[in-house]
Amino acid sequence: DADVTQTPRNRITKTGKRIMLECSQTKGHDRMYWYRQDPGLGLRLIYYSFDVKDINKGEISDGYSVSRQAQAKFSLSLESAIPNQTALYFCATSDAGSTDTQYFGPGTRLTVL
């Protein structure tokens, strides 16, 4: 079984709809992250959480919110989706060690029409 899972894997929605992307991990890591990936822009950090009570904004948090329901679960919400939020979304985890190596989920391809 995969260590980091994301649901759904693909989603097509309409402008203005609320969308939730979910992430679960079995790695036992405290740190979890949400990124979006766009062609030519690379991976950009949306939100990150270093433990259940800790939530931090990344470089592109506007239009997004997150919830850390448990150590193993971190969800990303788009309150009112817009077309420029069409992207690949990745959840990642890391251990609180010196290298902060990131372990990624398989991604969610989100299309906002």
Next chain:
Amino acid sequence: TQLLEQSPQFLSIQEGENLTVYCNSSSVFSSLQWYRQEPGEGPVLLVTVVTGGEVKKLKRLTFQFGDARKDSSLHITAAQPGDTGLYLCAGAWGGGYQKVTFGIGTKLQVIP
């Protein structure tokens, strides 16, 4: 925010050729990771380098961390079609809670 520049962004080579991908910054990183990503999948860690001047080998892949910990390179010897993918470098920085910055990636195509 620390910036990481990767070059080249695109690379198309014939099977059997050698290639080098570069990851450069004006900032110092405490560690640097290289990832490989295939279409429709998340990035998968290849290696982490921590010490300035460190060289790590993974079969035909050789990774080097610069002496000043500001740059890194990935060299592939005798590339194979299975090496095709997007190669990403990522640097960890900051004291206490460390942040990670990703390069934009190098898209490699190895033609049989």
